[in-house]
Amino acid sequence: MVKPLQYISQGLFYALFMGVIGYFSTLPAYTHLQPDETLIKLSFRHAGQHVGACRERTPEEMAKLPAYQRKGGTTVCPRGRADVVVELEMDGKRLYHEVLRPTGLAHSSNANIYRRIPVKAGNHTIKARLKDHPGGDFNYVSEETVNLAPGRVMVIDFKAATGGFIFKNKNLSATMQHK
C-alpha cells in the first residue's frame, strides 16, 4: 500500500477505535425507570418477638446450674424469634407480601428486608402491615396517602420503638393509625 493511503487508513482505524470507545462510554443512554414511574423502597431490620413465653426457673433447676449461670437471674426465655410478616397494599391492592426469617443459626436475630418496588407515579394510598409474633393478627399497621412524584424514592422504614412504620421522602396528606 502506498504511504499516504496507508497513513489515511491508519487514521481511519484510530478514529474508528476511539469512536467506538467514545460512543459506548456514555451512549446509548439507559432508561432505568420509566418517566411515569417512581420507587418505593421497603427497608428495615427488626427482631420479632420470642417464639415462646418466658418462665421462671424452679429452685431445683437453679441449683443444677453452674454458679456463673445463676447470675443471669431466674427468668429463662426461648432463643428463637418469630418470623416477621410484612405486607404492603397500594390503593387497596396487595403490592408486596413477605415472610422474613430471623437471621442467625438459632433464628434469634434480626429479620432484614430491602426491596425495590417500582410503581406508577401519582397519588396513592399505601397501607403497610407487619406482624412480629406467632399469632395471627398484624400488630403494626400504617396507612398514608402519598403523592409520589416521578423518579422519587419513597422509603418505608420500620422502627418498633417509634411506633412502627415510617414513610420517608414523601409528599403526603395522610391519616395515620397505629394499633
Add this chain to the structure above:
Amino acid sequence: MTTPDLPEPFPRKALLRLEGILNKTFGNDLNPFYYLGALGFCFFWVLVASGAYLYGFYRTGIELSYPSVEYITSEQWYLGGIMRSLHRYAADALIVVMALHLLREFILGRYRGARWFSWITGVPLIWLIYASGINGYWMPWDKLAQYSTVATMEWFDWLPIFGGPLSQSFISREVLNDRFFSLISFSHATIPLFVLFFLWIHILRISYPVVNPRRGLVLGTLLAMLVLALVKPALSQGPADMGIEPRNIGIDWFYLFVYPLLDVWSAGQVWALVTGISLLLGVLPWLPSRLRQIPVAEVNLKYCSGCRFCVADCPYEAVVMKPRSDGMHFAEEAVVVPDRCVSCGICIGSCPSSTPFRSEANYVSGIEMPSLPISGLRAAMTDDLAKLEGDARVMVFGCDNAANIEELRSRGVAVMSLPCTAMLPPSFIEYALRERQVDGVFITGCRESDCYHRMGGLWTEQRLAAEREPRLRGRAEREQIRLFWASSTDFRELELELESFRATLRSRAGSKNALS
C-alpha cells in the same frame, strides 16, 4: 499443538483476513492485533499515571467528592479535565483490548496445553479490572455513581454472605457514611496493585513477553485518545441524590453492561451468568479439541554440551539448566519441564548437534522430539530431494500452523512441514544446497510478528542473518534462500512468491551457464 488436516474454522479465517488488512494498513510490526496484550499494559500505565494526578485533587466525603471531581473537570479542564478523560477512555480501551486479546487467543487456539497457565491467570484479571473500573465509577458520586453503587449493592445482596442487606446503607442521605468514600478511594488504589501482580503472574511462564507495544502504535493510540478527550471530555452526570432515582443514565457499556441485565433478570440469574462464564473460561483449556499435542521434547545427555542455546530460544521457559548429572566435564545440562513444553521443536532447531552433517544413519541430537527425530527428518528430506526433477528445484520448509505447504509439492518442489519453522536447524539449509541437491531453499511460516509459537519467525530470521546461534554459515549463498511469511489465508501469495523465487533461480542458472 498440531492441527490435523481439517477445514479451517470460519472465525480463524475471518480473523486472519482482518489481520491481513491491518498488516497492509500498519505493516506487520505495527499491527495492533499483534500487540493486544501489550496495549493492555500500555493502557494500564496510562491509568496509573492519570489516576495518580487525579488522586491529588480528589476529596473523600459525601459533600466533598462530587465538587472535587467537578473542580478537576471544569476549573482545571486543560490538565485535570484531560487527565480525567484519558483515565476514562484508557479504562474503556483496556476492556476493548482485553476482550480482543482473549477472543484472538481463543480463536487461534493459543490457550491449550502448556499455555493453560497464561490463560487461566487471565480470568482473575478480568474480575479485578472490572472491580477496579466499576469502583472508579463510584468516585465522582454523581447520578451514574449512585445508580451503579445501589445496583451493585442490590446485586451483592443476593449472596448469602452478609449479615444484612448492604443496600440498607444507601437507602438515604442520612444513613450514607463518609467512610464509604474513604473505602472506595482506598480500594481504587489497591485493586490495581492486585491487577499488576496478576499481570506479572500472567506472563510468568513465557519468555520474552511483549509488554510494550511499538512506539508508533503507542503514539498513534495516545494521540487518538487525546483527540477524543478534547472532543468528548468525560463529564459527571449531576450530583447524586438518594431521594431521587436516576432514570435516564448515560452508562459506560464497557464496564456497566451488567446493570441493565439486573433489571431484566434476577440477581441470582446474573450471578449464574458471570460465574458460569468465568468457570467456562477456566475449564476451556481442558475441553476436548481437534488439536493434538505431540510428545514433548527430550534431552539426550550424551549429546548435550550445556550450550544454553535451547534455553535462550524456548518461548515458554520449558527448558532450564541444571548441574550436570552424568559426570561429563560440562558444568550444566539442559532439562525439559514437560508441563511447560508445547512441542514446538524450536529447541531442536537451536541445538548445534541437530546438524545433518553427521555420519550415522540414526544419529540423535542433544534435544529431540520423540515423534519427529532429527535423523528421520534428514532421511525424509534426502528421499524427497532425490525425487526432484527439472530446473529450479526447491526445498520448501514450512510450519504446521501457517499456510499448508503440501499443496506446493510438484516435480521440482519438495516440501517439509514442521511444528514451527524455527525447528529447522540452519545446517539443514546448507545440507540441502550442498552438491547442488537443490537450486534453492524456500522457508515459510506464520505471518511476520505473529508466530504461533511466539518467537519462531524471529529466531529463524536471526539465524539466517547470522545474528543468532546456530547461524547459517557463510558458504550457503543467500540468493538461493528465500524467506516468505504466510498464514493459511495467504496461500495464493505464497504460490506467487515461490514461483517468483523459482524464476529467479532459473535466470541465475542461465547467467551462470552463459558465464561458463
